[in-house]
Amino acid sequence: MTTTTQSPRVAVVVFPGTWSDADCHHVITNVFNAHADYVWHTESNLSDYDLAILPGGFAHGDHLRPGAIARFSPVMDGIRRMAEEGKTVIGICNGFQVLCEAQLLPGALLRNAHLQYRCQWTNLRVETTDSRFTSLSQQGDVLRVPISHGDGNYFADPDTVAQLERENRIIFRYSTPEGEITPEANPNGALANIAGIVNKNRNVLGMMPHPERCCEPELGGVDGRPIFASMLQHAGVAVPAHTS
Amino acid sequence: MTASDTTLAELSLSRDEYDEIVSRMGREPNEVELGMFGILWSEHCGYKHSRLLLRLFPNEAPWVLIGPGEENAGAVSIGDGLAVVMKVESHNHPSAIEPYQGAATGVGGIIRDIFSMGARPIALLNALFFGPLDERPRNRYLFEGVVAGIGGYGNCIGIPDVAGQVSFAPAYSGNPLVNAMCVGIAKENEIIRASTGGAGNVLLLVGADTGRDGIHGATFASVDLSEESAERRPAVQVGNPFLEKLVLEACLEIAQAGLLVGMQDLGAGGLTSSVIECAARANNGVDIDVARVPRREDGMSAYEVMLSESQERMLLVVPPENVSAAKAICDKWELDCDEIGVVTDGDNAIIRDNGEIVGDMPIAALTEPPAYVLSGIEDPQTAALRDRDLSDLPQPTDWNATLLQMLAAPSLASKRPVYQQYDHQVGNNTVLSPGQADAAVLRIKGTGKGIALTIDVNSRACYLDPYVGGALTVVEAARNLSCVGATPLAITDCLNFGNPEREPIAYQFEQAIRGMAEACRALNIPVISGNVSLYNESADGPIDPTPTVGMVGLLEDLEARCGAGFANEGDRIVLLGASTPELPAGALGASEYLSRVHGTVAGRPDLDIEAEARTQALVRDAIARGLLKSAHDVSEGGLAVAVAESCSIGGIGASLDLGLNENAHIDASLFGEAPARIVVSAPSGNLVALRGLCEQYGVAMYEIGAVGGDALRIGDLIDVPLGDVSGSWEGALLV
Numbered sequence: 001m002t003t004t005t006q007s008p009r010v011a012v013v014v015f016p017g018t019w020s021d022a023d024c025h026h027v028i029t030n031v032f033n034a035h036a037d038y039v040w041h042t043e044s045n046l047s048d049y050d051l052a053i054l055p056g057g058f059a060h061g062d063h064l065r066p067g068a069i070a071r072f073s074p075v076m077d078g079i080r081r082m083a084e085e086g087k088t089v090i091g092i093c094n095g096f097q098v099l100c101e102a103q104l105l106p107g108a109l110l111r112n113a114h115l116q117y118r119c120q121w122t123n124l125r126v127e128t129t130d131s132r133f134t135s136l137s138q139q140g141d142v143l144r145v146p147i148s149h150g151d152g153n154y155f156a157d158p159d160t161v162a163q164l165e166r167e168n169r170i171i172f173r174y175s176t177p178e179g180e181i182t183p184e185a186n187p188n189g190a191l192a193n194i195a196g197i198v199n200k201n202r203n204v205l206g207m208m209p210h211p212e213r214c215c216e217p218e219l220g221g222v223d224g225r226p227i228f229a230s231m232l233q234h235a236g237v238a239v240p241a242h243t244s
Numbered sequence: 245m246t247a248s249d250t251t252l253a254e255l256s257l258s259r260d261e262y263d264e265i266v267s268r269m270g271r272e273p274n275e276v277e278l279g280m281f282g283i284l285w286s287e288h289c290g291y292k293h294s295r296l297l298l299r300l301f302p303n304e305a306p307w308v309l310i311g312p313g314e315e316n317a318g319a320v321s322i323g324d325g326l327a328v329v330m331k332v333e334s335h336n337h338p339s340a341i342e343p344y345q346g347a348a349t350g351v352g353g354i355i356r357d358i359f360s361m362g363a364r365p366i367a368l369l370n371a372l373f374f375g376p377l378d379e380r381p382r383n384r385y386l387f388e389g390v391v392a393g394i395g396g397y398g399n400c401i402g403i404p405d406v407a408g409q410v411s412f413a414p415a416y417s418g419n420p421l422v423n424a425m426c427v428g429i430a431k432e433n434e435i436i437r438a439s440t441g442g443a444g445n446v447l448l449l450v451g452a453d454t455g456r457d458g459i460h461g462a463t464f465a466s467v468d469l470s471e472e473s474a475e476r477r478p479a480v481q482v483g484n485p486f487l488e489k490l491v492l493e494a495c496l497e498i499a500q501a502g503l504l505v506g507m508q509d510l511g512a513g514g515l516t517s518s519v520i521e522c523a524a525r526a527n528n529g530v531d532i533d534v535a536r537v538p539r540r541e542d543g544m545s546a547y548e549v550m551l552s553e554s555q556e557r558m559l560l561v562v563p564p565e566n567v568s569a570a571k572a573i574c575d576k577w578e579l580d581c582d583e584i585g586v587v588t589d590g591d592n593a594i595i596r597d598n599g600e601i602v603g604d605m606p607i608a609a610l611t612e613p614p615a616y617v618l619s620g621i622e623d624p625q626t627a628a629l630r631d632r633d634l635s636d637l638p639q640p641t642d643w644n645a646t647l648l649q650m651l652a653a654p655s656l657a658s659k660r661p662v663y664q665q666y667d668h669q670v671g672n673n674t675v676l677s678p679g680q681a682d683a684a685v686l687r688i689k690g691t692g693k694g695i696a697l698t699i700d701v702n703s704r705a706c707y708l709d710p711y712v713g714g715a716l717t718v719v720e721a722a723r724n725l726s727c728v729g730a731t732p733l734a735i736t737d738c739l740n741f742g743n744p745e746r747e748p749i750a751y752q753f754e755q756a757i758r759g760m761a762e763a764c765r766a767l768n769i770p771v772i773s774g775n776v777s778l779y780n781e782s783a784d785g786p787i788d789p790t791p792t793v794g795m796v797g798l799l800e801d802l803e804a805r806c807g808a809g810f811a812n813e814g815d816r817i818v819l820l821g822a823s824t825p826e827l828p829a830g831a832l833g834a835s836e837y838l839s840r841v842h843g844t845v846a847g848r849p850d851l852d853i854e855a856e857a858r859t860q861a862l863v864r865d866a867i868a869r870g871l872l873k874s875a876h877d878v879s880e881g882g883l884a885v886a887v888a889e890s891c892s893i894g895g896i897g898a899s900l901d902l903g904l905n906e907n908a909h910i911d912a913s914l915f916g917e918a919p920a921r922i923v924v925s926a927p928s929g930n931l932v933a934l935r936g937l938c939e940q941y942g943v944a945m946y947e948i949g950a951v952g953g954d955a956l957r958i959g960d961l962i963d964v965p966l967g968d969v970s971g972s973w974e975g976a977l978l979v
Contacts, residue, residue, distance in 0.1 A: 016578060017486050019402025023672040026689070040576075056670075058400045061486030117395050119667045148667040150399070210669070218675050218687060218802065 008050035008235040010036040013079070013095075015070050020056035020092060020212060027212045028053075032228060034237045039075060046078030050235045051088040054079070054095025056148070056210060066094060066109060066151050067101035076102050088132060088231050089204040093149055096196075096206030105199055105206045106164070107156030109149075113189025117150040121220070122187050122209055124195050125175035128168050131198055132234035133205045136226045142179045143172075143223040145209040147187055152208040154190035154197075164197055172196035172207055247278055254460065255282030261614065268609040276547045276595060276603040281610060282460075283513040283551060284520060287778050290613035293744040294776040297618070297754055300761040301771040307733060311772050315438050316357040316509065318772025319430070320734045322798050324691050327432045329363040332371075332425035332699065332738040332794040333511075334777035338480040339422040343389025347422050348397040348483035352555050354426040355403065356509035359492050360558065362436035362499040363428030366671055367686060368398050369699040370424045371409040371738070371792045375417025377654060383412075386420050393483075394424070395665040400485035401492070404674055405666035406684035407697050409792075410977075412654045413704070413839075418782025423738040425699055425794040429688065434499070439526045440561050441505035443589035447519065447532060448560040448567070449510075450574055450581045451491040455540030457481045458514070458553025468743055468781040487556040494577040495558055503570050506561035514552045518559045519585070520593055524611040532585025535598040546597040561587065618744055620751030630708045632846040634838070635829040639911055643961040646841060647884055648972040650915060653840045656881045657976035658892070680893065681807040682727035682877055685799065694799035696730030699792060702880070705834040705849035706789040710752040712851045713834075714759030714791055716919065719856040720879055721795040722767050726860035727875040727922060729805045729867035730797030732767065737774040737793055742786025744778050752789040753778075760791060766853045767860075769795070806867045808876040809894030813952040815873050816928050817887070817898060818945055820862060820938065821921035822855035825883065825902040825946055829909045831916030836880045841911075855920035855943075862941035863922050871930040871937070877922050882915035884958060886923050887949075891956050892970040899957040900949035910961060925951050 010028050014021045021038060028036040039046065041059075046052060059070035070076070076098075083089050083104055091099040099105045112118060126134050126141040137143070156164070164170050172195040176185045186193045188208070196207030211224030229239045252262055255278065265273055265281050273281060284290055291298065303311040309327050310319040317331035335350025351368060358365045372390055375383040387410075398405045403426070440447075458481040498504060506526075510518045515537070523530045534549040544552075560581075562570050567583065574581035588594075593610065595603035640646040650656060663678040675694060676685035683698040700721040706713030722732045737760070742749040764771060780787040799805055810817075819825055832838050833847025866872050874894065878886045883902075891898050904913055926934055931947070938945040954966045 017400075017489055019489070019670055023670065026672055057402060058486055058489075061400070061484075063486070117399055117665045117667075119399075119669065120664050146669055148399070148669065213669050213672060216672075219669070219672060220675075220677070 011039045011049040011052040015041040015059035018057035041073040044074035044077040054091040056093030067097035070098045071102040091206040110153040119148040124172040136230040152188040154194040285613035329428040331773040333775040342480040344393035347390040347393030350424040351397040358426045358428035360509045363430035365428045367427040368405040373416040373421035397485045415788040418784035438508040439506040440528045440587040445587040447585040452556040453540040503566040510557040529588035529590030531594040533596040618750035621747040623748035651972040652976040661977045682724040694802035696797040698724040699794045701792040703788040703790045710755035711759035714756035715763040718763035723877040725797035740790040810951040811873040815925040815951040817949040827912040827916040831912045837915035874925045884914040897953035
């Protein structure tokens with residue numbers, strides 16, 4: 001793992017069983033020309049990093065339940081510290097599940113309501129631009145982003161959901177291509193069509209869909225770019241004009 | 245001690261074979277030795293009935309790096325110093341007994357074949373065959389279990405499942421087929437061999453502990469299924485994709501570090517075939533001690549350790565000075581890594597149990613099982629079916645209803661309910677996904693190139709005429725690749741047949757191979773790896789002959805690719821190929837239409853290899869020149885179904901005028917499966933250039949309609965709203 005002096009720096013966390021690490025690394029380095037390191041789960045010191053990505057996969061085999069073992073990996077101490085210091089943390093798919101298990105985000109991801117794994121394109125309505133993950137979007141924008149999970153059915157108790165609503169912390173909801181929030185647009189039964197939320201300090205995002213899979217036109221779309229561009233820009237990266 | 249008939253039956257060895265073993269050993273083998281012979285002389289490992297016929301396949305081309313039998317998988321060059329490594333394998337009998345684990349471990353096994361060569365797996369494919377879903381409840385149980393097992397393994401390990409075939413026919417009710425294929429990428433000069441290298445090298449066993457699961461799996465795969473098969477459930481292994489992910493990453497890291505002499509997975513035949521095959525390739529001996537193999541359970545005998553097919557295990561061959569470095573990498577990935585033996589300069593495999601010799605056999609005796617010449621005679625009933633006159637079939641009265649009935653045929657219907665359960669995108673390489681085109685297209689990062697992948701077989705045609713069906717299977721796979729703009733490079737095959745010791749099956753087997761070989765030669769596509777699965781029979785009889793073909797093709801320019809869906813209002817629809825839109829009644833031979841509408845499997849499948857070669861080359865050229873907006877091959881279901889699929893995929897209607905004569909066989913023209921036909925769409929401004937190309941390639945071109953509207957119209961025969969077309973096609977396999 002070579003490092004350069006280039007700042008800021010992105011940590012791509014790798015647990016045993018993580019598989020979107022290479023895809024996230026590819027997007028940061030090859031689409032956004034920023035610097036990223038793979039960080040093995042036994043590393044607890046992330047003080048060199050400004051932004052951390054918890055990628056998709058089956059950390060520790062999702063044994064017990066998704067994220068339940070990963071939250072005990074030493075790297076989560078570093079992630080917790082980054083979150084407390086106001087640095088940027090994004091958990092994608094399995095990463096979202098890990099953040100919930102680590103209680104850095106409220107709620108839980110249950111088994112998909114139809115009990116099947118689902119890999120498909122979904123539409124995400126941007127609920128707020130008041131976050132470092134959506135600052136380059138417009139409220140109401142609909143982003144086309146794929147999902148790939150068996151446990152993406154977001155659940156929280158009514159008080160928590162009310163609080164998320166009140167504090168404007170629901171960042172993405174599954175919608176129709178026109179931006180309507182309907183049961184048909186919901187691919188997994190998630191409560192209130194919730195696809196992504198932030199913590200109280202708005203620096204930790206968890207989302208089930210995979211924005212790293214749609215940053216290049218040949219992969220079917222580029223709607224993942226504004227999410228990466230927003231957070232990289234917040235972290236101080238000069239984001240190439242064509243990518244935002 | 246002479247082995248009893250019962251013992252030999254358990255090992256699927258004949259008395260003659262036993263006598264041959266005794267003669268080669270110069271004595272009676274003991275239990276461990278006989279068990280090892282049984283494994284290596286099974287059809288699954290030893291290709292007793294197929295070896296001679298497999299020689300008929302062409303294996304050579306300038307781009308072939310590794311051909312069949314040399315290594316765990318075949319490899320071709322795609323330029324830029326990169327190799328594509330691929331193989332397909334069956335896991336039929338385990339899936340018939342325990343569909344989830346049978347299919348899952350089939351996927352796990354084929355993945356190990358790819359990364360054992362130092363290649364990173366980038367794609368999975370599979371071909372699945374079941375009995376009709378409405379025939380008996382168990383068929384749906386098997387279908388859903390197999391799909392869940394494939395998804396469960398592939399999704400967890402993080403390799404995209406990019407293409408496949410799912411077919412339903414009565415012949416698979418008692419014996420479903422699960423053929424799993426994996427494709428990997430390696431640097432040409434970094435491919436790892438399955439070889440022990442030389443004396444003194446150390447044998448390391450990496451990964452899972454060894455248990456009693458899967459004992460006799462390879463021999464189980466080489467006998468007919470019966471009522472008692474359910475009792476062989478212990479012969480089905482249990483998969484752990486998370487563990488395999490760790491083994492995969494550790495092995496590739498060890499390979500990258502340059503620590504390896506050789507690597508071989510433990511699949512069918514477990515430690516026995518892994519160690520023996522590696523040693524045989526290098527003309528080495530081996531000396532291993534089963535006491536050093538970590539166990540999952542107490543009290544396992546040497547016999548059980550040598551024959552266990554526990555999953556997620558790899559054999560690494562390293563020089564003594566690299567052992568500690570290899571172990572350190574395994575430690576990082578939290579994997580066991582044990583020295584189980586050494587390579588010797590002898591001729592024998594010596595098996596010890598805590599130092600005491602429990603087996604000592606010449607390796608050459610183990611790895612050269614007898615090869616049988618098959619003698620086949622066609623079943624006269626099949627010949628009669630093939631010769632049936634199809635000209636006086638009753639015609640449907642409502643062609644709209646017939647089209648929708650065809651689109652809802654489970655074998656033709658959209659497989660979205662299946663592939664949406666598989667991650668088909670992980671790896672960020674999938675450019676054309678399942679359901680978008682005739683083949684999957686993956687980009688090769690950093691090269692501007694792409695590869696196209698398909699897996700295909702026309703088993704109904706193979707049943708009615710195995711020679712023609714075998715050839716058709718090859719040309720249809722090539723047609724699929726051509727329709728995305730890729731030039732076919734190589735084949736991996738999975739030959740699923742019944743019991744070859746019966747004459748009608750032997751006939752099917754030989755004829756199918758001969759037909760495939762002819763098509764391979766004509767299209768210059770070598771066979772680089774494969775697998776044979778015989779004895780696919782149950783109380784219901786044999787399966788249809790099913791020689792599955794997996795094929796890889798190259799797109800020199802990824803940007804010049806083509807999907808199967810109609811794109812733009814006003815584009816012209818053109819039929820390219822060997823025959824007019826109007827077809828004679830005979831074109832219904834071996835068709836899905838006959839099966840679906842008339843409940844009949846009959847007639848003569850048709851083949852025109854010359855026309856195929858020209859039509860496919862034309863379409864590739866037209867795509868490379870950017871002339872086409874869509875290309876879709878006309879195969880099962882005929883022209884009407886192909887056009888309806890292009891409408892459904894593109895989400896846009898079409899109007900066709902086939903110019904049929906008054907006395908035309910409408911059924912044959914709409915649903916006949918004449919070969920060498922591709923339906924394309926193009927802006928009208930490109931038609932002159934397309935016509936010029938057609939003349940150059942000697943291919944006929946028929947303008948048959950235009951893209952547009954929200955219905956599919958074919959003359960005054962068919963007028964169906966697009967929503968109904970998509971509804972029938974997309975909805976048929978939904979639970």
